[in-house]
Amino acid sequence: MKPNSISEPENHVARAWNAPARLPNLKFLKRLPDETGLLIILIGFGIILSILSPYFLTVGNFVNVIITMTSTGIVAVGMTFVMLSGGIDLSVGSTMALAATIAATYSKSGSPAVVVILIAVGIGIIIGLINGIAITKLRVPPLITTLAMLSVARGLELIYGRAVTVTGLGSDINFLGRGTIGPIPVPIVLLFGLYVIASIVLSRTSFGRKIYAVGGNERAAQIVGIKVNQIKISVYVISAVLSAFGGLILVARLGSAPTIIGTGLELDVIAAVVIGGTSLSGGKGGVWGTLLGVAILGLIQNTLNLLNVSPYYTQLVQGLVIFVAVAIDMNRRRGT
Amino acid sequence: MEQDCLLELSGITKHYPGILALDHVDFSLQMGEIHGLVGENGAGKSTLIKVLNGIVNPDDGVISLDGAPRVIANPRDSAALGMAFIHQEPTLFPNLSVAENLFAGHPRLNRWGLVSKADQKQAARQLLARMSLEIDPSALVGDIRLAEAQMVEILRAISLDARILVMDEPTSSLTESEKHSLFKLIESLKAEGVSIIYVSHFLDEVLAICDRITVLKDGKKVSTHKAKEITKSDLILKMVGHGLEIGEGQSQTHAGDTILSVRALTVHDVLHDISFDLRRGEIVGICGLLGAGKTELAKALFGLLPYDSGTVVIDGEAVHVRSPRDVIRRGMGFVTESRLVEGIIGGLSVRENATVTLFDRLSNWLGLLDRGAQRQLTGEMVADLGVRAASQEQHIMYLSGGNQQKVVLGKWLLLNSTILILDEPTRGIDIGAKREIYRILQRLAGEGTSILLISSEIDEVYDLSDRIFVMYDGRISRQIARGEVTRNELIALVTESISLET
Ligand SMILES: Nc1ncnc2c1ncn2[C@@H]1O[C@H](COP(=O)(O)OP(=O)(O)OP(=O)(O)O)[C@@H](O)[C@H]1O
Ligand SMILES: [Mg+2]
Numbered sequence: 001m002k003p004n005s006i007s008e009p010e011n012h013v014a015r016a017w018n019a020p021a022r023l024p025n026l027k028f029l030k031r032l033p034d035e036t037g038l039l040i041i042l043i044g045f046g047i048i049l050s051i052l053s054p055y056f057l058t059v060g061n062f063v064n065v066i067i068t069m070t071s072t073g074i075v076a077v078g079m080t081f082v083m084l085s086g087g088i089d090l091s092v093g094s095t096m097a098l099a100a101t102i103a104a105t106y107s108k109s110g111s112p113a114v115v116v117i118l119i120a121v122g123i124g125i126i127i128g129l130i131n132g133i134a135i136t137k138l139r140v141p142p143l144i145t146t147l148a149m150l151s152v153a154r155g156l157e158l159i160y161g162r163a164v165t166v167t168g169l170g171s172d173i174n175f176l177g178r179g180t181i182g183p184i185p186v187p188i189v190l191l192f193g194l195y196v197i198a199s200i201v202l203s204r205t206s207f208g209r210k211i212y213a214v215g216g217n218e219r220a221a222q223i224v225g226i227k228v229n230q231i232k233i234s235v236y237v238i239s240a241v242l243s244a245f246g247g248l249i250l251v252a253r254l255g256s257a258p259t260i261i262g263t264g265l266e267l268d269v270i271a272a273v274v275i276g277g278t279s280l281s282g283g284k285g286g287v288w289g290t291l292l293g294v295a296i297l298g299l300i301q302n303t304l305n306l307l308n309v310s311p312y313y314t315q316l317v318q319g320l321v322i323f324v325a326v327a328i329d330m331n332r333r334r335g336t
Numbered sequence: 337m338e339q340d341c342l343l344e345l346s347g348i349t350k351h352y353p354g355i356l357a358l359d360h361v362d363f364s365l366q367m368g369e370i371h372g373l374v375g376e377n378g379a380g381k382s383t384l385i386k387v388l389n390g391i392v393n394p395d396d397g398v399i400s401l402d403g404a405p406r407v408i409a410n411p412r413d414s415a416a417l418g419m420a421f422i423h424q425e426p427t428l429f430p431n432l433s434v435a436e437n438l439f440a441g442h443p444r445l446n447r448w449g450l451v452s453k454a455d456q457k458q459a460a461r462q463l464l465a466r467m468s469l470e471i472d473p474s475a476l477v478g479d480i481r482l483a484e485a486q487m488v489e490i491l492r493a494i495s496l497d498a499r500i501l502v503m504d505e506p507t508s509s510l511t512e513s514e515k516h517s518l519f520k521l522i523e524s525l526k527a528e529g530v531s532i533i534y535v536s537h538f539l540d541e542v543l544a545i546c547d548r549i550t551v552l553k554d555g556k557k558v559s560t561h562k563a564k565e566i567t568k569s570d571l572i573l574k575m576v577g578h579g580l581e582i583g584e585g586q587s588q589t590h591a592g593d594t595i596l597s598v599r600a601l602t603v604h605d606v607l608h609d610i611s612f613d614l615r616r617g618e619i620v621g622i623c624g625l626l627g628a629g630k631t632e633l634a635k636a637l638f639g640l641l642p643y644d645s646g647t648v649v650i651d652g653e654a655v656h657v658r659s660p661r662d663v664i665r666r667g668m669g670f671v672t673e674s675r676l677v678e679g680i681i682g683g684l685s686v687r688e689n690a691t692v693t694l695f696d697r698l699s700n701w702l703g704l705l706d707r708g709a710q711r712q713l714t715g716e717m718v719a720d721l722g723v724r725a726a727s728q729e730q731h732i733m734y735l736s737g738g739n740q741q742k743v744v745l746g747k748w749l750l751l752n753s754t755i756l757i758l759d760e761p762t763r764g765i766d767i768g769a770k771r772e773i774y775r776i777l778q779r780l781a782g783e784g785t786s787i788l789l790i791s792s793e794i795d796e797v798y799d800l801s802d803r804i805f806v807m808y809d810g811r812i813s814r815q816i817a818r819g820e821v822t823r824n825e826l827i828a829l830v831t832e833s834i835s836l837e838t
Binding site for chain 1: 638640659660661664665670672677678679680681682683684688692693695696698699702703704705707747
């Protein structure tokens with residue numbers, strides 16, 4: 001029953017539509033739109049800004065925007081994994097704070113960078129495991145589990161740090177935030193490196209594709225023998241570890257660990273992932289869209305800074321942009 | 337012919353990326369007529385019906401009703417014109433009760449303007465009784481069987497008192513007795529003057545109940561015939577483009593030693609004391625009425641339904657089956673009955689759906705998947721089963737129902753399982769592809785694969801099986817060897833179990 005064994009003269013029109021010659025350009029059209037909407041928004045911002053502020057189109061400003069967004073960008077990678085699997089992680093900001101505060105304290109007391117990094121990562125693993133196990137084994141919904149963790153981790157951070165900003169970090173750890181590799185700042189190298197790796201993991205590895213499978217149809221994934229629980233636990237661990245790591249980089253750049261670090265971060269990060277086209281119900285999306293989402297958020301803040309707009313307006317504008325971006329995206333998708 | 341033309345479609349065209357789903361299709365429905373619509377998987381039947389329903393907006397073409405052109409832009413429009421639809425996949429709300437589903441669009445209200453649950457339950461009970469169904473109106477639709485959901489979908493459409501009723505493969509998961517009550521219902525609707533469009537791959541059914549039949553092929557209308565004036569083989573010729581040899585020789589049994597041995601398997605209230613042996617290279621068919629426990633038996637064997645007692649021995653090794661992994665590891669595969677809920681993975685492409693069972697095997701030590709191998713395996717499967725898709729990279733959601741089913745089946749065939757449990761494996765698959773699947777199953781059995789074939793299609797079970805189990809009320813009530821009974825005796829055996837009881 002091969003399709004071509006049933007060809008008949010009368011269906012040459014349908015044949016023509018199936019002909020490979022037409023496929024490439026259709027594919028191209030189908031491929032193009034996915035992230036174009038976002039790129040257009042980004043470029044639109046760029047044009048407005050370069051008219052309004054001569055400083056915008058400078059290398060210095062770009063580097064500045066990226067560095068400011070590095071932590072958010074790193075955490076957003078983990079959130080993308082979680083949301084692709086059909087879950088959500090509200091605890092990223094608190095996880096960041098707890099890891100950053102503890103790591104900073106160790107750095108202050110003279111622990112070498114390697115130890116400090118291991119501590120941060122270790123905290124991430126523990127929190128991720130707790131989230132993941134609560135969600136899979138105890139069957140508490142992700143929203144509730146991570147909401148609870150948001151509160152618990154923040155509480156632990158305040159208890160541990162006695163609500164005091166940790167200052168005077170070791171100089172070796174500062175390298176993560178302020179150092180350069182050649183002419184390029186370390187955070188930028190880490191950020192892009194992470195996105196490249198994450199994108200390969202998600203699109204090319206068996207682990208990555210299983211995440212999409214679980215998010216796309218959990219029951220079907222279980223039936224074909226995918227270890228659904230293991231995949232889910234893994235994504236929460238990845239999210240928590242990247243949150244901790246993002247916190248470390250932020251602390252290294254600031255040179256201190258203020259207690260309010262990461263407050264409200266979950267909303268920014270979820271916004272970036274959603275703007276980037278990852279579906280809230282799982283199974284669709286990817287990290288490059290997320291990166292564009294992060295960039296859009298970064299540019300909004302940069303714009304308002306450059307134009308000397310009161311920070312009070314930031315939230316307002318951000319909310320509107322998120323809404324518009326997602327609305328455009330949804331309608332474009334429905335159109336096809 | 338034109339005198340009572342109720343509904344007329346002309347020049348309906350719909351493009352999808354890479355595929356022309358409908359190509360200037362003309363179709364007419366007369367008053368009080370039952371009009372069959374047939375064609376291979378992906379021929380465009382469901383798309384045509386979605387156009388009528390206003391779910392899909394055509395690129396071109398005119399729809400007229402009672403001689404006046406109409407615009408059907410959404411389902412509200414088609415409902416206002418007096419049309420009701422039964423779609424290929426149940427479109428019910430799994431989180432609502434049967435009664436709530438039946439009256440979802442037009443709830444029964446009490447005098448305070450609130451939904452009257454008691455009223456709805458009462459009305460639901462009456463509707464269900466009309467089809468002699470024993471479904472609890474307050475059961476959640478997510479918890480009832482697929483065939484029951486299909487019946488609820490049918491009843492919902494009927495309760496709308498439409499003058500045009502459109503049915504897309506309404507019998508695809510029904511067993512003989514529900515089919516029977518459906519046909520009786522269709523007859524009485526026809527007598528009331530309702531016009532019906534009837535899509536099905538069961539050509540015997542179509543020939544028996546329809547007045548006229550239209551054939552679609554590759555998105556085009558081939559022809560329309562009076563049912564009395566065309567034979568089944570001519571119909572197949574029109575659908576497929578070439579003849580199919582019907583009734584090929586049954587394969588000879590090469591059954592070897594026992595590979596699966598089940599003893600006293602019991603699931604409280606569902607399965608009672610199930611014992612049987614399955615031998616290497618043997619095809620065992622399982623039939624029985626709705627609710628006999630066929631799917632439940634498959635699920636218990638595959639670790640999806642925990643069993644209370646009993647033993648399962650696979651290839652000489654006792655296995656306590658707690659999850660699909662326990663048995664997949666030992667070479668078992670399971671094609672599930674509900675492709676939408678348990679089969680396809682939305683968001684993934686045809687290639688990935690086909691190879692999802694092989695992700696671990698196709699990745700290297702770094703976990704990187706070998707896309708070349710994926711493409712090659714998928715390509716073979718697509719060619720073997722005749723899957724119609726724009727490309728391997730197409731999202732599986734955009735395939736026609738029958739083509740999705742082929743991929744769901746194909747992914748287990750690719751795994752080279754030694755024991756295959758197939759629950760309605762050919763649901764919604766066209767006649768040509770079905771033959772191809774039968775050939776593949778016989779070849780696999782010849783190579784030593786053991787197959788448990790659950791099907792509501794008696795013919796399928798009768799032709800393929802070396803042995804047949806008839807299930808009734810959670811038990812295997814009868815084991816039949818090949819040739820021991822005739823086809824009609826088997827049908828009687830399966831349906832008889834009702835008369836025994838009531
Ligand atoms: N949303 C969509 N996007 C892209 N292609 C689609 C979409 N819906 C249907 N198609 C394509 O249109 C063609 C016709 O599909 P349709 O569902 O009408 O087939 P069908 O005759 O109902 O087949 P089956 O017997 O398998 O149900 C198929 O090739 C299918 O892949
Ligand atoms: Mg269809």
